[in-house]
Amino acid sequence: MNETIKQLSSRKSIREFTGQSVKDEDLELIMKTAQRAPTSVNGQQISLVYTRDKETIKKIAKLAGGQKQIENADVFITIVVDFNRTSFAVSQTNEIQNIDKSAEGILVGAVDAGIMLSALQVAAESLGYGTTAIGGIRNNPEEMIKLLNLPKKTYPIVGTTIGVSTKEAKESPLKPRIPFESFALEDIYDNEKVKEGVLKYEVQLKDFRVKNNMNYMQSYCEQMSNYYKKIYNRKVAKSYETQGFEFID
Incomplete structure (x- = not known):
């Protein structure tokens, strides 16, 4: 069994963190690696909004239903479906984007967000960090949109925590x-x-x-x-x- 298969086979959601910091260079590497994930028609209709600010993370935890696992994480990354980017690209050809007005557009955004989530978590876990996918940010989408200053044609669809796992959580x-x-x-x-x-x-x-x-x-x-x-x-x-x-x- 190679190291990649071993890592994927032992994946688990980590909900308890030590409070230690994710290294700046590791966080950048995680996100740069995830950026290589595939997107439909190379549209790159995904953006990441990441925060290490403890007060902002506490607000996200509250909006997601009071989740302590978010509050105790060192980093929170929101995966944003971003048809604002592609809309601007389309406008450069004097055309109007219509994909965001369709069920296909919703599927494209959701699929690409899921791929991005997996890429972020695999990259983070390969460096020894723990993660958990957070769909709870959709509990209060309007407030998340305000908190992250998201423009029209974008949507905060899912997020992930990143932190240093406790020994107990790692060995669960x-x-x-x-x-x-x-x-x-x-x-x-x-x-x-x-x-x-x-x-x-x-x-x-x-x-x-x-x-x-x-x-x-x-x-x-x-x-x-x-x-x-x-x-x-x-x-x-x-x-x-x-x-x-x-x-x-």
Whole structure:
């Protein structure tokens, strides 16, 4: 197993940090490395807004639902879908951008943001830092937009913490995943395998939590029900429209 596979195979979300600083040169390297990530049609419709300012990070933690894991991180990076950049590029040809008025535009932005998130985290973790993806910034998108001074045609879609992991967090057990055969499906989507995988994983995750004194946590099915029986971030569509995104297709 090479070092890259080893790192990816042992990836975990780190929620406890020592308070030590991420080195300036490491942070720059992380972001420069992530900038090499692919984007649709080389549009580079992603920008990063990073902060080390503790008061700003505290504000982000509060907006994301009072998450201590954000507040205790040394760095917070917001991944911004940036069709403002491409709109200006299009205007240089005396044309008007329309991709931001479509469902395809939303998918392009979300996919590129996800790729960027992965690139940032892999780069940070390769240097020994811990990270956690933060979707909670969409809890209060209007306030995040104000805090980051984001113009029209941009949107703060997801973020990541970066910090020095505590020894306990670093050595915590890896959470199991759904059975591989219900995840990697050859040729066609097998609905029965997927459902069987859910039931097996329900048992597997419960056993894992009992073994690691986490039995107070919800099971997989309970957790999915808690989140997905409702639309838990109801301000997204309205804030998208306020930012200049329309849906005309």
